[in-house]
Structures are given as structure tokens and as C-alpha cells.
Amino acid sequence: MVTQTPVTSIAGHAPASQHGSRAFDVVYDWITTVDHKKIGIMYIVYALIFLVIAGIEALLMRVQLAVPNNTFVSPQSFNRLFTMHGTTMVFFVGMPILFGFGNYLIPLMIGARDMAFPRLNAFSFWISAFSGFLLYFSYFAGSGLYGAGTAPDVGWFAYAPLTARVFSPGHSTDYWTLSVLLSSIGSLGTALNIVATTLSMRCPGMKLSRMPLLVWLYFVTSCIAFIAISPLSAAQIMLVIDRYLGGHFFDTQAGGSAVLWMHFFWIFGHPEVYILVLPAFAFANEIIPVFSRKAIFGYPAMVSATVGIGFISMGVWAHHMFTVGLGPGANAFFTLATMVIAVPTGIKIFNWLATMWGGNIHFSTPMIFSIGFLFQFLVAGLTGVMLAAAPFDWQLGNSYFVVAHFHYVLVGAILFMIFAAFYYWYPKMTGRMLSERLGKWHFWLFVIGFHLTFDFMHIPGILGMPRRIYTYEADRGWAIWNMIVSSGAIFQTIATLIFVYNLVVSYFKGAVAGPDPWDAWTLEWSTSSPPPSYNFAKTPTVESRRPLWDLKHPEEPDTQYE
Amino acid sequence: MSTAVAVAHQANEEWRQPSRGIVGMACLIAAESAIFIIFVVAYIFYTGKSLTGPTPREVLELPIFSTICLLSSSITVHFAVHELRASKVRLSAWWLAATVLLGSIFIASTAAEWYKLIYHDGLTIRTNLFGTTFYSLVGLHASHVIAGLIMLGLALIFTLMGKVNQSHAERLEVLSIYWHFVDAVWVVVFTVVYILGR
Amino acid sequence: MEQKSEAGHNAVHMPSPTVWPMVLAMGLTLIITGMVTSAAVSVLGLILSLASVIGWFREVLPHEAHQMVDAVEEEIEISSARKSIDRLPIDPMHRKLVPLEIFRITTGIKGGIAGGIAMIVPATIFSLLKYHSFWYATNLMAAGGFVSWAGQSDQFLAQFHLEGLLAALVIHTVASVLVGLLYGAMLPMFPRWPILTAGFLAPLLWTGLLFSTLEFISPVLNERISWFWFIPSQIAFGLVCGFVVNLQAKVRTPQFQALPFALRAGLHGAIGEAGDETHPKDGKA
Ligand code: HEM
Numbered sequence A: 001m002v003t004q005t006p007v008t009s010i011a012g013h014a015p016a017s018q019h020g021s022r023a024f025d026v027v028y029d030w031i032t033t034v035d036h037k038k039i040g041i042m043y044i045v046y047a048l049i050f051l052v053i054a055g056i057e058a059l060l061m062r063v064q065l066a067v068p069n070n071t072f073v074s075p076q077s078f079n080r081l082f083t084m085h086g087t088t089m090v091f092f093v094g095m096p097i098l099f100g101f102g103n104y105l106i107p108l109m110i111g112a113r114d115m116a117f118p119r120l121n122a123f124s125f126w127i128s129a130f131s132g133f134l135l136y137f138s139y140f141a142g143s144g145l146y147g148a149g150t151a152p153d154v155g156w157f158a159y160a161p162l163t164a165r166v167f168s169p170g171h172s173t174d175y176w177t178l179s180v181l182l183s184s185i186g187s188l189g190t191a192l193n194i195v196a197t198t199l200s201m202r203c204p205g206m207k208l209s210r211m212p213l214l215v216w217l218y219f220v221t222s223c224i225a226f227i228a229i230s231p232l233s234a235a236q237i238m239l240v241i242d243r244y245l246g247g248h249f250f251d252t253q254a255g256g257s258a259v260l261w262m263h264f265f266w267i268f269g270h271p272e273v274y275i276l277v278l279p280a281f282a283f284a285n286e287i288i289p290v291f292s293r294k295a296i297f298g299y300p301a302m303v304s305a306t307v308g309i310g311f312i313s314m315g316v317w318a319h320h321m322f323t324v325g326l327g328p329g330a331n332a333f334f335t336l337a338t339m340v341i342a343v344p345t346g347i348k349i350f351n352w353l354a355t356m357w358g359g360n361i362h363f364s365t366p367m368i369f370s371i372g373f374l375f376q377f378l379v380a381g382l383t384g385v386m387l388a389a390a391p392f393d394w395q396l397g398n399s400y401f402v403v404a405h406f407h408y409v410l411v412g413a414i415l416f417m418i419f420a421a422f423y424y425w426y427p428k429m430t431g432r433m434l435s436e437r438l439g440k441w442h443f444w445l446f447v448i449g450f451h452l453t454f455d456f457m458h459i460p461g462i463l464g465m466p467r468r469i470y471t472y473e474a475d476r477g478w479a480i481w482n483m484i485v486s487s488g489a490i491f492q493t494i495a496t497l498i499f500v501y502n503l504v505v506s507y508f509k510g511a512v513a514g515p516d517p518w519d520a521w522t523l524e525w526s527t528s529s530p531p532p533s534y535n536f537a538k539t540p541t542v543e544s545r546r547p548l549w550d551l552k553h554p555e556e557p558d559t560q561y562e
Numbered sequence B: 001m002s003t004a005v006a007v008a009h010q011a012n013e014e015w016r017q018p019s020r021g022i023v024g025m026a027c028l029i030a031a032e033s034a035i036f037i038i039f040v041v042a043y044i045f046y047t048g049k050s051l052t053g054p055t056p057r058e059v060l061e062l063p064i065f066s067t068i069c070l071l072s073s074s075i076t077v078h079f080a081v082h083e084l085r086a087s088k089v090r091l092s093a094w095w096l097a098a099t100v101l102l103g104s105i106f107i108a109s110t111a112a113e114w115y116k117l118i119y120h121d122g123l124t125i126r127t128n129l130f131g132t133t134f135y136s137l138v139g140l141h142a143s144h145v146i147a148g149l150i151m152l153g154l155a156l157i158f159t160l161m162g163k164v165n166q167s168h169a170e171r172l173e174v175l176s177i178y179w180h181f182v183d184a185v186w187v188v189v190f191t192v193v194y195i196l197g198r
Numbered sequence C: 001m002e003q004k005s006e007a008g009h010n011a012v013h014m015p016s017p018t019v020w021p022m023v024l025a026m027g028l029t030l031i032i033t034g035m036v037t038s039a040a041v042s043v044l045g046l047i048l049s050l051a052s053v054i055g056w057f058r059e060v061l062p063h064e065a066h067q068m069v070d071a072v073e074e075e076i077e078i079s080s081a082r083k084s085i086d087r088l089p090i091d092p093m094h095r096k097l098v099p100l101e102i103f104r105i106t107t108g109i110k111g112g113i114a115g116g117i118a119m120i121v122p123a124t125i126f127s128l129l130k131y132h133s134f135w136y137a138t139n140l141m142a143a144g145g146f147v148s149w150a151g152q153s154d155q156f157l158a159q160f161h162l163e164g165l166l167a168a169l170v171i172h173t174v175a176s177v178l179v180g181l182l183y184g185a186m187l188p189m190f191p192r193w194p195i196l197t198a199g200f201l202a203p204l205l206w207t208g209l210l211f212s213t214l215e216f217i218s219p220v221l222n223e224r225i226s227w228f229w230f231i232p233s234q235i236a237f238g239l240v241c242g243f244v245v246n247l248q249a250k251v252r253t254p255q256f257q258a259l260p261f262a263l264r265a266g267l268h269g270a271i272g273e274a275g276d277e278t279h280p281k282d283g284k285a
């Protein structure tokens, strides 16, 4: 076996120039690149930076809520903190990091040299990046309520009429609208690119029915993005018209409707959560089979369940609006539709379990994160089904129970799978392995912290603690639970620090990975780590779903069974 | 075992995939349709809900002529692509020019309509819900027409400069798909705003 | 980019790097930023955007800018450290292929329709016996869809209402067909006691599920439903649907086609027999 020496810098070798410093060359190289791998890495790094920022915001909120009657932050700052935390996590962490992995992996997995539209790809990345900067620039420049220069404070779903000029003077809300609007241009661009790449750039033999499931799931995600993100953009344009041109879309004084905004937002909002979770499923689809040493169970069922989720997710948005009073017909419809989503989701869970069943499971870090994901996603789905029953939701809507539900998905499922993806593909991206020992520390600390925080967060919700309050009285019986919840944050912080340390140190000191450290089966492992700019010296040809399995086991290739 | 990937049996069937340009345009159209749907829904939701006048019935007139112009430009652009495929560049240029002309007539008559609405009927985007939804929906569509016109205009200029040949037929086709889409949206907008909404 | 000069070169077309996408993104962001700061910023953004649009255009028209990159063919060995594969002791296939036989989709639909019709009988008997009306059960089912019917009297529900009939028809057909499809998919998995599973267990489970949730789905129905009569109608559905489904022939899946000839011809028995538990290790499908 020929071991690959890792290329010393993932920046690649900029042509050595006599004048001008080398640092400048490297920067210029990254700024002008149209290489999907570099763009993917930039997406990921940028999302990690925002992850840390939004994480700090969460930490500040938890400190404030740890004890009753706290005055650690002011009510105004608290509003800004949860608004910025939510907006950042969804638009500037979740989407970019998932798009980053997609960008990096999809061409490699389908045997292509680049995305379908490399320049559009670069453009999409940069506009997402700049829109993130624009949002945070508001902390320095946005004049908010009563001229207090500062960030948006209307919540991540920015309900009307709170966003009207009268209730939100100055520009803080405009920062929110405009930066999210800009970032959705980037998201749409990347989604378009992913669809065009999967449909038009596959290497010979890579039929749709042979694509790795990751590619399938990203394809479906991107299709959802077209139909989900555009409504948000439309609603944002309406809001801009209201705020800048004096329109009346959401102006209740002139007959406009605040509920219409809710509808528009959640028509985006619910599919959005599936845009975020499907890539996490995608990682699981690649990681679980490799570490169970078995092919994925029920490939066609997985694909159809994903497509099913895509369709159903379009028709459930109003479960976020039960408390508005939709009427019995709509309540029954959205309750049922929401519960129906649990069916394809359940199919997936069973398929993962069946993949592991009887397998030769290797408990490496990517796999233990995936197992954590399986359990936690199950619980999150269960609380979701509970909330889907309208009468139940009337009691617990807008309480910490809801916050616990969706953090269970966003952290317990999505973030866990993102960590798994890091441990799994970092060797491909850098040529070095991440430390397994630190990985285990990371995992266990994070699991403990996660469960301390989010298991116990359900309880104050059931006890009636509303979300988005900046403090509470001591006699409510919430104090002990909030203390536990906040203490979990400490564990998670330490675990994240270990992770970041691992990322940095392993880049220089990690064990050399070689092209195929996990003995895996998809095409990205057939080229060197990190791959050359052209990915494959020769365009590969595939004949089954697991091309590398066929090569490794010529006596029993998959081709016999397809 | 050695090099690269996969047991190269023979790739006997020819390997064909859809053109990325057309796929990309289809995606764009899907996304744009969703935007338009939301605006149309808002328009329908707010019809008859304005608290003050003027109402659509009082001020809107059917833009029949400009509609005919816009719809027939779909036909002309189709011929432009067709001729370019057949390597008849000059003829293609003529059809392109006709398309740009028809599109411009449409925009000009929209401008005239807005002028009348604003200065004679006193309907602006601030006046009432009708004004808000009308200008934003029709304006959104008009901005798409303008974007299409700019690109068609560029294509025309390049053709006249002699820089276009048969190999660009596919790109022109992608552009023409966009133009057909803009026309189709107009059919919806026309029905909703000028027929149902009145 | 790697540029080593070694043997085995071939040149690859790659799109050349370009600064314009980034500048365009910055330009657009600045235009927007102008809306929250000052117009001068927008002007700057506009200039940048125009410049980059022109620059970008010139790069892709009339031909996309390319650069040639030398692709170095490296020897990358693809092999597995795990050469040993655990074989299944029994199955000559080494792989478990499931399922070998399934019902057609139409089978489920047929079964659902037949069951749906069968269900009407007990429901109508109930309706006639208790309320002396042919339509009571129909209207009761439809009531979930009509808010205004919530407060209506039994008498009202006993009369004929066209919209009630239509709504009930839709609800009943959709539900029956869906459950029928489920039967088509599930029955091959429980081949043992078809009458027990399809005719009794499934209807009872379903009734239990409905019993606990109906309150939320259709309060009107929940108030007046007679569970005593509900169960026989479910069982009627289960028996007839299961019977119709099991009557139909099964078709062989592509997995079956993949089996070696000897197995397909039935020379070796024991394929896909229920309870034939296998423990595939390392790379089993
Ligand atoms: C079986 C699947 C699921 C069901 C049945 C479900 C159900 C629900 C319901 C009914 C609510 C509304 C609660 C309320 O506002 O009163 C809700 C909120 C939420 N869910 Fe889920 N959910 C599911 C999966 C997911 C997934 C996969 C995600 C994320 C990836 C997610 C993220 C969220 C978020 C972010 C909210 C709250 C939005 C907000 O109010 O700020 N859910 N879910």
C-alpha cells in the first residue's frame, strides 16, 4: 500500500511569486478559488466560527437564567441574545456547515471533478458569508429601540406586528431582514448547484439508483430548499416593502394580517427544520454501514422515505400555530399530517437499526456519535409527536417544553451527526486523523452535558415556564431545574473546546490517514487525502452502489446482486 | 491491486445525463415560482380587504394589448433558438430583436399604467392594501421582465457583433426557458389581478 | 494545486480561479448595507457589482475560462485490511435477500376497497338498530370535517345530507385504501396465522389506537361512537381485506431474480423461510 504524504497545507501551493508575501498568495488563492473542496472547507470554517459565537450567546442566556431574579444581562440584551442566537444557529451555522459538507463530498462521491457551476458556488458561499457579517455588524451600528444602537431583538421568527416601524424603530429589524434575505440567495444558489451536480455530473455508471444515500438526501434537501426558502424570501421582501416603502402587508392598522406572516414564516420554517435534519440523516447513512461492516439496509426504502418526508414536510407548518386558534378542521388536519411524518422517519430509524443488527460494530468516534444520534433523535421525535396533538400544544406551546423538543433535534441529532461527520471525513479533508482519545472525551462530556441540559429542560416547560423570559421569581419552583440546565452547559462548553483543540492539533500532529482509513466503500475514499484539485486523475466508472467494495472483494462484488 | 477506481468492464451503454444549464434553470424556476405563489396568495388573501379606496374595479383596465405582445414574444424567442440551432444566425438575430421589442412594449405599457394609477387615480403602494399588493406583485413580475430583457438584449448585441454561433444554441435555449416562465407567470398574474381580483 | 512532474501525466480541464464571484457578493451586500447605513455605501456596492458582472461575463462568454491542470496518476491501492468475511453457516448465498416475494400494490388497494365495503354492513346495522336511520353512521363519520355539526342533534344526524355522504365517502375511501395498502405490505411478514393477525389483531390494535386519540381527531365522533359496534365493523374489514389480499398472487422481487439458478429452481430449499435467522458479518447485504 502506498501511503500518501499529506499535502503540507490544504491551501495548496500557490505559484511561488517573488514579490508579495506568501501569506497574501494564500489568501488570494482562497478568495479566488472555485474548487468545491476549498469552498466546502471555507463554508465549514465560517460556520464553526459562528457556532462559537452563537454558542457564547447561549451560554450568556444560561448564566442569566441559572438563578431567579438574576441581573447578569438586561432584559433588552436578553431579547437580542435569543434573537441573534436563533438566527445565527439556523442561517449561519446549520445551513452553511451542511452545505459545506455537501459541497465537499457530493462531487467526490459521484466521481465528478467539480460542482456543476463552480463560479456560482463561490458566489453563493461569499454572499452567505457577507450576510453573516452584516447581521453582526448590527451590534455596532444598528439603531434599535429608542436609538439604542444595537442588534435585532424580535425573535428568530420575527412575528408581525412587532416588526412594524412603529414597534421597532431604527434599523435593528432591518438588519435581521436584510441579512437573512441575502443569505437565502446564497442558500438557493448552493441548492441549485447541488441539484444540477447530482443530475448532470455523475461519472459513468453512477445511475440515480446507485448514488450514495448521502447524495440522494442532499438532493432531496436541495429540492425542499427551493420550495421552502423562497417563501421566506418573499415574506422578507414584503416586510422590507412595509418598512421602507410604507406598504401594509403586515400592518394591522390598515387591514393587514399578522397571522399571514406566521403562515408565511412557518411555510418556510417547518421545511427548514427538515433541510437541517436531512443532511444529518445523510451522514448517518454513510457512517453507520461502514462501522457496522454491512451494506445499508433497505436502500430503496431509505430513498422513498426521504422523498416522502420531503413532501409531507410541506404540509404541516401550522402545527407551529395551534395556539393562534385555527379552528377544528385545520387543527385536525395539521395534527394528523404532522403525525404522519413520524412514519417515514420511523422507517429510517428501523433501517439504521437493521443495518447495525448482526453487524460487526466498531465503536470508533464517528460511530458512537451516530449511536447517540439514533437514541436522541428518537426521543426528539416522540416529544414532537406529543406537541403535534393540538390540545397538548395549547398547554405547552411557547413553553420551555418546545425549546427542549427542538434542541433535542438540533443538538442531540443534528449537531451530534455534524460531529460524527467531522471525525469521519476530517482525514479525507486534511490527510490526518483526529485523535480518537480526545474524541471519546469529547463524546462523553458532550453526552453528559447534553442530557443534563435538555432532558431537564422539559420539566420547567411542563411546570409552565414560558420561553423567552429574561428572569423569573424564586417561588415558581423552576429554579432548581434551571440550575441543572445551566450546569449542563458547562460540560458542553468544555467538550466543544476539546473538539476545537482536537481539530487544530490533529491538523499538525495527527496520524497520517492515507486514502482510505475507515475501509469504506464510496468513491471519495479512492483518491488521495486530501484529494488533488481535480479529484480523480481518471474519471471513475462504477457498477454498483459500493464501488470500493467491488474492488476490495473481487470474489464477491455487489454487482452480482443488483 | 492497482490504481484508480472500479472494475472497468465496458461502459457499453452510452452515458447520458441532462444538461446542467437546463437543470439549473428548472431549479431557478421552481424557486421563483414559490416566490410568486406567496405574492399571489397575499394578493388573493387581501382582495376586498382594503379599508379605503380606490378599489381595483374603479381603476384597473384590462391590459389586453400588452398581454398579447408579451405572450407572442414567447413565440418569437422560440424561433430565435430554433434558427440558431440550424446555424441561421442572421435570422435568429431578427427573431431576438422582435422578442426584445415586444417585451419592451409590455414594459412601456406597464409604466404607462402605473403613471396613470399614481397621478390620476392617486393609488400608491401606501394608499391601501390593494396598492401594496398590486404594486408588489405586478412590480415583481415587471422586474423579472426587465431582467429577461437585459439578457435578451445582451444576446442580441453579441449576435450582431458576430460572436454567437450554433454552439451557443443551448445557452440561448436556457434563456428562452426563463422567458417562457416569465410569460407563464404573467398569465397567472393577469388572471388573478385583472380578472378574478376585479 | 498539486503540480508534480512524474510519469503518467494527463492534462485536465479545470475552471480557472476568479475573483469576480467574491466581488459580486461583496457588491450586493454593500448595496443592501446601504439601506441600513448610508446611500454612499450602496453606490460603492453598485460600482463593485457592475464591475464584477462585466468581469464575470467576460470570463464565461463566449467561452468559459479554463486552465489546464496536470493530473498525476498516483498509485492508490484499494484494498481492505479485512480480507476475511464471516460466512453464514447455512445460507449458500452469503447474503440475506429480503423480501423474495411481495404483493402487487394493486392487491392492497383491492383489499382495502373490499374491506371498506364489508365494513359498511355492521355499521349500517348499528345505525338502523340504534337510530332507525340508514344515514346516521355516514353522517357521524363526516362530522369530523364539519365544524358546525358539532352541536347537532341525533335527529339531524339521522337525516340524509348530501355533503355528509360525500365527505364520509372521501374519508372512508381514503382510510380504507391506506389501510389496505398497509395490509398488502405487512401480511407477507406475518405468514403464520393470517386470520388471527389480519382479522383480529390488527383491527383490535387499530381500534385501541383510535380509542385513545379520537378525542383529538374528531370530538363529535368520539362523543357518539359506539365502541361495541365499532369493533365488529373493524373485524369485518380485517377479515375481508386480509382474505382478498391473501387471495392474490405474489410477485417476485428483483432480489429473487438475483438468486443463483439452483435456488430459484427450488433445488435447494430453505430460502427466505420464516425464522431462518442469519447473522451476516462484515459486508452482508
Ligand atoms: C417526528 C418529527 C417531529 C414532529 C412531530 C415535530 C413537531 C413539532 C411541533 C408540533 C412543534 C410546535 C411546538 C410549538 O411551537 O408549540 C415543533 C416545534 C419545533 N420543531 Fe419539531 N417536530 C418534529 C421534528 C423536528 C425536527 C426534525 C426538527 C429540526 C430539525 C424540529 C425542529 C423544531 C423547531 C425548531 C421547533 C420550534 C420552532 C419555534 O417555535 O421556534 N422538529 N415541532
Ligand SMILES: [Cu+2]
Residues within 6 Å of the ligand: A269, A270, A273, A316, A317, A319, A320
Ligand atoms: Cu415544525
